[in-house]
Amino acid sequence: MIVAKFGGTSVATLDSAQQIKKIVKAKRPTFVVVSAIGKSLAHTIKITDILFKIYYLMTDGEDYVPLLKSVIERYDNLAKELNIKLDFNFEYAQILQKIRKCQATKEYIVSRGEFLSAKLFAKFLNAEFLDAKDYIIFNSKNGNVNLLLSSRRLKTLNKNKVYVIGGFYGATLKGEIKTFSRGGSDITGAVIAKALNCEIYENYTDVNGVYNKNPRLFSHAQNLPILSYKTAYKMADAGNEVVHKSALGMLENSQTMLVVKNTMGNGYGTVVVPTNYVFNDLYICKNSAKVFLFYRLEDKELAWLKSSGELKQVIKHADIFYVIFEQLYIDEKVLQQKPNYCASFDCVKFMFFSNIKIERKNAKKLNIIAKKLKKCVVLAEFLAKENNFVILAKEENYNKVLNVINKYLQN
Ligand code: ASP
Numbered sequence: 001m002i003v004a005k006f007g008g009t010s011v012a013t014l015d016s017a018q019q020i021k022k023i024v025k026a027k028r029p030t031f032v033v034v035s036a037i038g039k040s041l042a043h044t045i046k047i048t049d050i051l052f053k054i055y056y057l058m059t060d061g062e063d064y065v066p067l068l069k070s071v072i073e074r075y076d077n078l079a080k081e082l083n084i085k086l087d088f089n090f091e092y093a094q095i096l097q098k099i100r101k102c103q104a105t106k107e108y109i110v111s112r113g114e115f116l117s118a119k120l121f122a123k124f125l126n127a128e129f130l131d132a133k134d135y136i137i138f139n140s141k142n143g144n145v146n147l148l149l150s151s152r153r154l155k156t157l158n159k160n161k162v163y164v165i166g167g168f169y170g171a172t173l174k175g176e177i178k179t180f181s182r183g184g185s186d187i188t189g190a191v192i193a194k195a196l197n198c199e200i201y202e203n204y205t206d207v208n209g210v211y212n213k214n215p216r217l218f219s220h221a222q223n224l225p226i227l228s229y230k231t232a233y234k235m236a237d238a239g240n241e242v243v244h245k246s247a248l249g250m251l252e253n254s255q256t257m258l259v260v261k262n263t264m265g266n267g268y269g270t271v272v273v274p275t276n277y278v279f280n281d282l283y284i285c286k287n288s289a290k291v292f293l294f295y296r297l298e299d300k301e302l303a304w305l306k307s308s309g310e311l312k313q314v315i316k317h318a319d320i321f322y323v324i325f326e327q328l329y330i331d332e333k334v335l336q337q338k339p340n341y342c343a344s345f346d347c348v349k350f351m352f353f354s355n356i357k358i359e360r361k362n363a364k365k366l367n368i369i370a371k372k373l374k375k376c377v378v379l380a381e382f383l384a385k386e387n388n389f390v391i392l393a394k395e396e397n398y399n400k401v402l403n404v405i406n407k408y409l410q411n
Pocket of ligand 1: 007008035036046048049113167168181182183184185186
C-alpha cells in the first residue's frame with residue numbers, strides 16, 4: 001500500500017496539480033495526503049499563515065472577514081483553473097457560522113486549509129474525500145495522536161480505492177479539532193503509513209530530496225540518495241526541514257520505506273529506510289524480520305550492465321533501478337572453510353554487487369545481518385577480499401527471496 005503526501009507548493013498551482021494527477025494515476029496510492037495551499041509565484045503567503053492571522057484578528061475583535069474571503073477565493077480560483085465544477089461557498093458559510101457561534105477554536109481555523117485542499121483535490125483526482133477529523137484521532141488528555149484508534153478507523157477503508165485526506169489535523173473522539181505542529185502534514189502521512197503498515201510513503205515536496213546542506217543556501221549541497229530513519233531524524237532535529245522530525249521518529253521502527261521526491265522533478269529523491277546499515281552503494285533495508293539488499297543504479301550504468309550480460313533481474317521502483325546479478329564471486333578460502341556450501345553448488349546464486357566501498361570495520365555488522373537472513377538463504381555474507389556482499393539461496397528458495405524483494409520494491 002502506498003501513501004503519497006503533497007506539500008503546500010505542490011498543491012498551489014495548475015502545473016503542480018496536473019503533476020499530482022499524473023503521479024496519482026501512475027502510482028495509484030491508497031492515500032493522498034494534501035497540505036494547505038502554500039506559496040507560489042502569484043502568492044507569497046501560505047494559506048495556513050493567513051488562517052493564523054484570521055484567528056488572531058478574531059480574538060482581538062477585529063474584522064477577519066476580508067481575509068477569510070481571500071482564503072476561499074484562492075481555493076475557488078484554483079478550482080476554476082483546474083476546470084472543476086466546485087466552489088467553496090458552503091464551506092465559507094460553515095466556517096463563518098462556527099466563528100459566530102464562538103465554536104471556532106484556533107486549531108479548527110488553522111486546519112481549514114488542509115480541509116479545503118482535500119475537498120478540492122478529491123474532486124480533481126476523482127477520488128474519495130476523507131475528513132481527517134474522522135480518521136486521525138487525537139487523545140483529548142495529552143493532545144497526542146492516538147495511533148491505535150486512528151489505525152482502527154483507517155482499517156475500515158477499502159485499500160483498492162484512492163482517498164484524499166487533509167494533512168496536519170485530526171480530532172478527538174468528541175470531535176474537537178486538533179492539529180500537529182507546523183509542517184505536520186508529514187506526520188499525517190506517517191500516521192497512515194504506520195497504522196496500515198504501508199510499504200511505501202512517498203513524500204512529494206519542492207526540493208529533490210534530502211541534502212547534506214540547505215540547497216537554497218549552498219550551491220554545492222549534495223542530494224543524499226539514501227538515509228536511515230535515525231540519521232534523517234538527527235538531521236531534522238538539527239534543523240533540516242525537508243521532512244517533519246516527528247514523522248521520521250514515528251517511522252523509525254516501522255516497515256515503511258519513505259521516498260522524498262520533488263513533485264515537479266524526476267530526480268531519484270532520497271530513500272529513507274528503517275536500518276542502520278547504509279553504505280555507499282549497497283543498501284540494506286530491514287523490513288519486518290527480513291533483510292533486503294539492493295544496489296542502486298544510474299540509467300547509464302544500467303545500459304552498460306545490460307550489455308555485460310550478467311544481469312539476473314532488474315527491479316524498478318520510483319525511477320530507481322535495483323539489480324540482482326547472476327555472477328558470483330566467492331573467495332575460494334571461504335568455500336574451503338565452509339564445506340557445506342561447496343556441496344550446495346546447485347543453488348541459485350544471487351549477487352548484490354557493486355564497486356562497494358565497504359570498510360572492513362563494517363564487516364561485523366554485515367555478519368549480524370547475515371544471521372538474520374539465515375532462514376531463507378544458505379549464505380549471506382560479506383566477503384571482504386572480493387569486497388562483495390553475497391547471498392546464496394537454494395533453488396527452492398529462489399522465488400521466495402525474489403518475491404520478497406519484488407513485493408516491496410516493484411512499482
Ligand atoms: N499547512 C500546515 C503548515 O503550514 C501544515 C503543513 O503544511 O504540513 O504548517
